[in-house]
Amino acid sequence: MASLKAYIATRVVLTVPMILILLTLVFFVMRVLPGNPVIAIVGMKASPKYIAELEHQLGLDKPLWQQYLDYLGKLIQGDLGTSMIWGRRPVIAEIMDHFPATLELTICSFIVSIIIGIATGMIAGVKKGGKVDFSMRVYSIVAYSLFIPWFGMMLQLIFGVWLNVLPVGGRIDPLLEPKHITGLYIIDSILTLNFKSLVNALEHLALPSLTLGIVLSGIYTRLVRSSLIEVFSQDFIRACRARGLKTSSILFRHGLKNALIPILTMMGLQFALLLAGAVLTETTFSWPGMGTFLMERIEYRDFTTVQGTIAFYALFVALVSLVVDLIYAYVDPRIRY
């Protein structure tokens, strides 16, 4: 166990430079790139005096290195600044209003993508080299190429308009919103035993999660396939066969379990894809998450909120990749060094 502890320590320490680099990148994009945020906020016609005042208020009149240190210093204290519009709430509070919606969407999409991915990948891996394998390969490329807004709108048309069985937008019927506990409607409605809300929340989740889940499932098809082929070529599987085990039992009891381990490593990067895809999914389905929020604030030129939200994304991604690596180290002892 000592090596596991050492691994965790190293991995945690290694996350620090990654976070620093990402936050620096955000700072660079928001402050150093050409384009004055203040003019972007108030427009070209604003008086120079007003511009100077706003620059001072945002700390943009200080030297760049000082701005950078201020920015990092505040971030360490969890301060992402205050919004520039609508009551000037702290950015972190605004983010927390929208984060659960995105989390719920990404988790459900992830479940959809992993189920489809494992099923298709397994079929392809078992029937390696044949027509079935080839069609699964084509599926994985086609799925990834589906442009999320377009695909989402097609599902809206089919299930929302033609069949008229699912809602085409929003997160829940406003009258059915469950009591706020975690902000995840599914969990909240289960906790409060509010099954009407649960059903309604699931109905609203269906199309967005299917859209994002199907688009990202192709990646898992590919990963599961190659991982399964690799595992199937190993000696212990041959031993299973020699002992006369049925193919299905080899596949489910021995093959799949081992094949899924390497897929864990990819989950950190997959999560980045989920978050990026969520922005498009949310805007297509008017899903009130981080993506819709970010786009709305970009439109309103709420500079501090945009910067804070991007920084939040950076921190979140770094954290997820850390957690994924730690889970991986726990599951697969070979990784600890």
Added chain:
Amino acid sequence: MLKEIRSAGVDGLMIIIGLIIVISVTFMAVFSEYIAPYDPITPVGGAVEPPSSKFIMGTDSIGRDVFSRVVFGSRTIMFVVLLSTAMSMLIGIPLGILSGYAGGLLDRALSLVMDSIYAFPGLILAIAIAAMLGPGVYNTAVSLAVVYIPTYFRMVRGQVLSLREQLFVEAARAIGARGSRIMFKYIFPNLIYIIAVVFSLNVADAILTEAGLSFLGLSVVSPTPDWGFDLKNGQRYFLSGIWWPVVFPGVMIILLALGFGFLGEGLNAIMGREER
């Protein structure tokens, strides 16, 4: 090369389908003026006329010909994506070669930076950059370029790490060739195939990101014809049955991404086979 493609079975088929799509869209982008029946930015018919013999893909909400916009839209997306890819390659490839060949502290620092950018959700980074730079085709190209530099860097660096240890590089070093000469005369030519593969797969991704940016309204401004942007504009009327301004540009985005995807997948598979 042609012989290889023919003998490659399904992978060869994928390459051929990919090439057909890519070449057709490129043709469309280059000769838009001759293909499009109408001016893409002026209304030529009534609003939202369904597809007919006069307007084969119908008209949009202000009466512009959807087909002509689709044709000219290919020019916008191809231009932005190819320009951004050229920028990513111009920065990512030399840095990757340098980092992989030189090793040491430089390699570690560069890899850390590139891996961090790579880990960040690409579209969100592009959104941030595009939002700060403002709309326009050049700004969009820059936003996409930043996102994809690490892809080229990582792939090239990994390849250089193994090439560096090969005999021909050692031989070059033994006869006293300088580092720069080894990197560009000996190592670079061996990277061209893998760069072609990464290029195809990466362009497929960049197409979807460009379309995403313009769908979000961060890429081009009205009245520029652009598939993602037109799709966004058609969204408002889509569920009330006006499907043509959305379906056609969307299909084109998917088709073009698919073309590059097939091309990259096929090339990748052939390369994998040769290595084995």
